[in-house]
Amino acid sequence: MSSSDRFASWLAQSIADLEAARANFDQGRHALACFLCHESAVKIIKSFLYKQGAEMVWGQHLSDLCEDAMAFDPSFDFVKSVASLLDKHALATRNPDAVAGAIPFEIYDSSDSEHALEIATEVLETVQSKISEG
Numbered sequence: 001m002s003s004s005d006r007f008a009s010w011l012a013q014s015i016a017d018l019e020a021a022r023a024n025f026d027q028g029r030h031a032l033a034c035f036l037c038h039e040s041a042v043k044i045i046k047s048f049l050y051k052q053g054a055e056m057v058w059g060q061h062l063s064d065l066c067e068d069a070m071a072f073d074p075s076f077d078f079v080k081s082v083a084s085l086l087d088k089h090a091l092a093t094r095n096p097d098a099v100a101g102a103i104p105f106e107i108y109d110s111s112d113s114e115h116a117l118e119i120a121t122e123v124l125e126t127v128q129s130k131i132s133e134g
Helices: 003-026 031-051 064-072 078-085 110-134
Strands: none
Touching: 003 031, 003 110, 031 064, 031 078, 031 110, 064 078, 078 110
16 A cells, blocks of 8 residues: 555544544543544544655554654644643543543543544644645
8 A cells, every 4th residue: 555545544534533523422422532532633643644655654642643743844743732632532531440440431521522522623624734735
């Protein structure tokens, strides 16, 4: 698969994940919505890296992926400051032992997922505009 094919696949999945996050928010599945917001942001940054010609992109931490993207576009420092807020949702939203004494679906609420949706949407829109500029 070429970098341009990888780019298109990761971009499409990022958009689909954000749509799924919104649907889960609407259905009151806030932990899952937060998890999908993180996934969407990871995938849009990976799509950016593939668009730049990367052959393989590793990792799931937004702060690390943004560091990689900064090699191509220093303004990803701003994206990193916003996107990294979603890193806390990578494990805590899906593993029942990630938060002491709590199960994710019981402790995440609409304010958590609403905030995650705002961040993920901003990251997606910002990175899409960077892709369009390039």
